[in-house]
Amino acid sequence: MSPQPTLISQSAQKTEDSGNEASYGSRPSLPALPGKHRRTSKDRLGNVLVTLVLSLGAIIMIAPLAWTFSTSLKTREGVFELPPQWIPDPFVWENYLRVWTAGPLLSGIQNSLIVACSVTIVGSLTSALAAFAFAKMRMPFKNVLFLGLLSGLMIPFPTLMIPQFTVFAGIGWVDTLLPLIVPGLFGNIIMIFFLRQYLSSVPDSIIEAARIDGASFLQIFFRLILPVIRPALAAQFILWFMAVWNDYLAPIIYLNSPGKQTLQLVIGNFNAQYAIQTDYPLIMAASFIALLPVLIVFIVFQRQIIESIALTGAKG
Amino acid sequence: MSMTMRRSRLHRREHRAALAFVAIPVIGFLLFTLFPLLFSVYASFTNWNGISAPVFKGFDNYVKMFGDRYFLKSMWNTLFMMIGIPIGLVISLGLALALNRKMRGTTFFRTVYYLPVISSIAAVAILWQWAFNGDFGLINQGLGLLGIEGPNWLQDTATVKPALIIMAIWKGLGYSMLLYLAALQSVPRHLYEAAALDGAGVWQQFRHVTVPMVRPVTFFLVVTSIIGGSQIFVEINIMTPTGGPEFESASIVWYIWQKAFDNLQMGYASAMSVVLGLLVFVITFIQFRLNRRNQFSID
Numbered sequence: 001m002s003p004q005p006t007l008i009s010q011s012a013q014k015t016e017d018s019g020n021e022a023s024y025g026s027r028p029s030l031p032a033l034p035g036k037h038r039r040t041s042k043d044r045l046g047n048v049l050v051t052l053v054l055s056l057g058a059i060i061m062i063a064p065l066a067w068t069f070s071t072s073l074k075t076r077e078g079v080f081e082l083p084p085q086w087i088p089d090p091f092v093w094e095n096y097l098r099v100w101t102a103g104p105l106l107s108g109i110q111n112s113l114i115v116a117c118s119v120t121i122v123g124s125l126t127s128a129l130a131a132f133a134f135a136k137m138r139m140p141f142k143n144v145l146f147l148g149l150l151s152g153l154m155i156p157f158p159t160l161m162i163p164q165f166t167v168f169a170g171i172g173w174v175d176t177l178l179p180l181i182v183p184g185l186f187g188n189i190i191m192i193f194f195l196r197q198y199l200s201s202v203p204d205s206i207i208e209a210a211r212i213d214g215a216s217f218l219q220i221f222f223r224l225i226l227p228v229i230r231p232a233l234a235a236q237f238i239l240w241f242m243a244v245w246n247d248y249l250a251p252i253i254y255l256n257s258p259g260k261q262t263l264q265l266v267i268g269n270f271n272a273q274y275a276i277q278t279d280y281p282l283i284m285a286a287s288f289i290a291l292l293p294v295l296i297v298f299i300v301f302q303r304q305i306i307e308s309i310a311l312t313g314a315k316g
Numbered sequence: 317m318s319m320t321m322r323r324s325r326l327h328r329r330e331h332r333a334a335l336a337f338v339a340i341p342v343i344g345f346l347l348f349t350l351f352p353l354l355f356s357v358y359a360s361f362t363n364w365n366g367i368s369a370p371v372f373k374g375f376d377n378y379v380k381m382f383g384d385r386y387f388l389k390s391m392w393n394t395l396f397m398m399i400g401i402p403i404g405l406v407i408s409l410g411l412a413l414a415l416n417r418k419m420r421g422t423t424f425f426r427t428v429y430y431l432p433v434i435s436s437i438a439a440v441a442i443l444w445q446w447a448f449n450g451d452f453g454l455i456n457q458g459l460g461l462l463g464i465e466g467p468n469w470l471q472d473t474a475t476v477k478p479a480l481i482i483m484a485i486w487k488g489l490g491y492s493m494l495l496y497l498a499a500l501q502s503v504p505r506h507l508y509e510a511a512a513l514d515g516a517g518v519w520q521q522f523r524h525v526t527v528p529m530v531r532p533v534t535f536f537l538v539v540t541s542i543i544g545g546s547q548i549f550v551e552i553n554i555m556t557p558t559g560g561p562e563f564e565s566a567s568i569v570w571y572i573w574q575k576a577f578d579n580l581q582m583g584y585a586s587a588m589s590v591v592l593g594l595l596v597f598v599i600t601f602i603q604f605r606l607n608r609r610n611q612f613s614i615d
Contacts (some may be wrong), residue, residue: 047419054414054421058428061486065431067454083427087344129337138327139334145342152349154600155546158569162576162586163355164348166366186344214403217333246436248550249569261385264438268554271442280446287439298434302427304432309491310498 022053035273065291072096072284079280095285102282102298103273105289106259108266115177115262116244129186131160131195132225136207137217146196157249165253179254184244191236194308198232199225235308238301242294263290324612353593358589365580377587389563390571392548393477397567400481401487401541408489412496413526426497430490436584441554444483445470448555463576470555476565479553492537499533500526535607542599546592549573568592 034266066086071079087314099105132147133139168179208251210220226233251262258269270286298305333542360377362370381387411429415422434441447454450468459466469479503526511521549569559566559574568588576585 047417051419051421052419054411054425057411058425061428061432061456061489063454064400064440064447064486065435067447071446076398082452084452084457091463126340130341133334137334137337138330139338140335143340149341149345152345154543154597155349155353155593156543156596158547158549158572159356159589160349160352162359162366162582162589163352165577166582167352169366173574177515183344183348186348187340187341189345190361192341205534217337223335242434248436248438249573252553253573257605264436267442268438271445271554272557277324283442287442290439291435294429294434294436298431299427305424306430306494309494 034037035201046198068291069287070283072288074280074281076279076281079278092281095281096289099282099285099289103270103286104266105263105270105286107259108261108263111177111261112134112245112263116241119179120237120241120243122185123187123240124191124233126185127191128195128226128229128233129221130187131192131199131229132221135196135199136204136225137200149192152189159315161249161253168254174254175256175260177260179246180247180250189238193242194236195232198229202228231304232308234301235304238297238305242297245294264288290297327402356586356593359583360590362586364583364586365574366582367580369577370583373583377584377594378591379589381583381591386563386571387567387568390559390566390568393564393566394548396477397481398542398545400484401538401545404482404485404488404541405492405537407485408492409530411489411493411497412500413522415493415497416500419615426494429493431470432487433490435487438554440483440487441551444479444486444551445555448479470538470565472559473560475480476544476560478554480548480565484545484548484550488541492541495533495537496530499530503529532607535603539600539603542603543596546599561608 020263046208068085070088073091073093074085075088075090075092078085112152134142139145149173164179165174165181168174173179204226207220210224215223221240246264247262248264248268251265252268255261258266261269267283267290274280274283339395359370361372361374364370365374365377415426417582448469450466450471452455453469455469456466467475469475507525507529508521511525516524548567549567552565552567552570553573556565569592572585572588573591575581575588
């Protein structure tokens with residue numbers, strides 16, 4: 001195990017050293033690379049090949065999604081035609097009307113919205129307050145508390161779900177949305193971690209100045225901190241919203257009656273129920289409806305989401 | 317004198333406010349993480365159906381577990397399906413290298429490859445179940461174009477796990493690609509220039525500059541993928557609701573879920589969940605130790 005990393009790291013050190021040398025010397029004094037013109041035409045050929053490979057990959061990535069949409073517009077028999085048709089003939093848009101009465105899709109969307117909105121709106125506020133305290137305030141046991149919260153990330157949900165279930169069952173919360181909502185209201189350690197990280201680049205002096213002006217910490221939080229962390233907060237908010245929206249394991253434990261279930265459970269049940277009746281267009285229409293809101297959110301907020309995730313990796 | 321007293325009073329007020337601000341997440345942690353964790357450990361030593369009082373049984377559940385064919389099988393299945401992790405990492409590093417070139421269309425490709433990541437796992441499982449259909453599915457159609465007759469993926473003991481691995485790679489590719497891309501863009505250009513001056517070819521530059529520079533991301537991805545992979549559940553539950561042909565696709569979380577909420581063997585299920593928790597902890601710990609050693613030798 002050990003020889004390989006050392007081998008790599010030695011060579012990394014070597015390249016790093018020579019890199020430093022290069023950066024000490026002034027840029028223009030570096031000798032021009034030989035064959036510069038040939039290289040650009042080679043680059044262009046490379047770009048064409050790379051684009052071809054990436055396009056092929058993109059088709060593979062898109063195909064299952066496109067196939068879902070295509071299936072959702074077929075007749076029940078059209079699904080089993082051989083060779084299969086990519087473009088449905090005829091287009092059965094009616095599947096998208098049928099689906100609303102075939103199962104509790106609408107209440108599923110409502111339930112998912114209630115859970116995701118209440119958790120992320122309240123939870124983001126509690127997380128942001130805690131992140132502010134961890135990043136910018138003097139407090140006893142600061143590191144112990146923060147590391148304690150972080151250690152919670154290492155414990156998988158399945159290890160906690162049985163006691164959580166029995167407690168919530170004991171207070172009569174099974175088959176309500178409360179077990180999905182209440183734990184989230186207390187905040188999210190991942191969000192606290194990233195907001196704290198983000199706040200570390202904010203100078204302490206602006207907070208000191210506000211303190212001297214007699215502002216309370218709550219005032220400082222709402223007037224100074226919240227506007228500053230807004231971009232990071234928005235990105236984390238969207239990521240959390242999508243995670244709650246897509247959650248499946250917690251809902252399947254708590255929710256039994258169809259009218260109480262979240263959207264993901266509803267489409268899971270669609271799948272089980274209508275596969276027996278071989279009504280695949282209906283299943284695919286329901287799944288596509290479940291995918292659509294998140295796809296739209298992603299395409300609208302693409303830049304913020306992608307930057308935030310890239311940040312996760314850089315900091316992680 | 318009065319100055320320091322005033323300052324300490326101010327500090328006390330700041331301490332109080334700060335503790336109030338962190339109180340909510342800390343209480344949440346105690347209620348929904350620490351207490352359930354301790355209770356799980358306690359319940360794992362009992363015979364308990366979730367309704368009547370637990371009966372203490374010592375290590376019975378742990379002994380039973382290692383003679384339970386289904387537990388061992390689901391553990392094996394879960395580990396086996398992690399084969400997809402290194403495959404996915406290699407492909408996504410390749411994709412990131414491709415997208416790191418200066419050329420048109422990179423934003424478009426980035427979006428397309430990322431779409432599966434944000435799609436709900438339930439919907440993805442449903443559409444892949446359909447795609448893996450032996451007679452009418454998309455996969456066998458594609459194989460048919462190449463003249464290969466595909467198997468009935470999810471009903472065949474030999475192909476059900478590979479099918480789930482393929483789907484997991486498809487779903488996760490965009491995420492690791494994005495993190496690698498961010499890491500590649502932060503590699504200083506002069507490292508490559510210097511390596512080129514030293515006569516390093518493309519492969520050597522990749523091996524000795526790119527790979528070490530993206531190592532922190534690789535580490536992060538390996539840890540998070542193993543933690544995520546050890547908890548695979550939704551796709552099993554939807555695509556193979558009975559645990560697959562001859563239990564070939566049952567995962568550990570699926571088995572825990574079934575034992576706890578179908579068979580009401582909550583004591584036994586708790587013991588298995590504690591083993592899962594320990595496993596995740598140990599893997600994370602080992603990874604951190606390995607990584608620290610690597611960091612050391614670079615310094």
